[in-house]
Amino acid sequence: MAIRERRERERQERERLIVGAARELAEAEGWDAVTTRRLAEQIEYSQPVLYSHFKGKDAIMAAVAVEGFAELAAELRTARTSAAGPQAALAAAAGAYAHFAETRPVLYEAMFTNAVDLTFASPETPAALQEGFGELREALRPLAGDDDLDVRTEVLWAGLHGLMTLTRGGRLRPEGHQRRLARLLQGFNA
Amino acid sequence: MAIRERRERERQERERLIVGAARELAEAEGWDAVTTRRLAEQIEYSQPVLYSHFKGKDAIMAAVAVEGFAELAAELRTARTSAAGPQAALAAAAGAYAHFAETRPVLYEAMFTNAVDLTFASPETPAALQEGFGELREALRPLAGDDDLDVRTEVLWAGLHGLMTLTRGGRLRPEGHQRRLARLLQGFNA
DNA sequence: CTCCCATATCTAGCAGCGCTAGCAAAAGGA
């Protein structure tokens, strides 16, 4: 019976290989370059193998996105907990969010632009997503006024997300990034 | 020589037909359904005709997006100028922005998610875009503090954009929309 | 009125896409 276990291990390893190849290819040449044929060639298997692991290409991208959510949450946590004082913690978390979106644009794209069917309600997926949201909330909690903390968190998140996507789309002046970030936080420190 | 003019007129009319067909098809079945073949069939011409008007499918989508920017700017202006008082004007403009994104999601998608090569610097395109930005700025001007008006406008825009895209992606609780909008504006009224 | 040429438009096809049916090969169990 140990044979089944070995097979299952090899299978999971290959799944990791697929997700890793998709991420590498996307980060190197953009998501348009991630085709099932190139992916298959990269992992040295034929195309149909991909479909024995994932329902389709979207599911592979979603798997990459989930990786991204986990990393984002981890980096938010590190930034928040290693800052001195509530204001600094909030600034650090916001800065970490911006840094993540800037340095991993392709990952960010998979997380927020492409992965449409990666919602809150699903059983497994959104653990990392909600964890990231939770980090922002904890950064805001010490500064919370009398209004609902969740609402504040959502608005902060939206502000950060909007800044990053508009900047990336060339809609905002690139040089004003720090000032915008500071102005956004100004609305939450009070 | 009037023949050339008539031909040019017919040509522009057909171009309008293409853009209109693309928009209708997108609004009816989503952007994935907008293929060059279906577009050609809709306007009752063959596929290559499309390429005598636009460089490619992206350019057609960009033309639809430009239409969207013009409409958004007009609606922002109406909302802003028909409100009584600065606070109400800002709230009206923000509400109009949200209403636009909610009721014309496909158009909004073309404007902000797809049209990548629709930047600020181009000569013709962004007139409508900057006009919309200008409307938000004018809504903020009466409430401006001592910090830069452009920065405030960019942050407000980012907040609105972030709220709408996150909501549409199923990342925010749908029922909290009004509270989030109010909380966002709270950061600009003060 | 006829012919010519330029313009306008179409037919047909290329390379690539996501995805899958059906066959071949490998490997575990009797």
Add this chain to the structure above:
DNA sequence: TCCTTTTGCTAGCGCTGCTAGATATGGGAG
């Protein structure tokens, strides 16, 4: 050693954006 199940492959379908080359159309000159 043979059988059966699992595993992976080859080949192909219908679609995509886009284009080369052939064909039809229609205004201007003789």
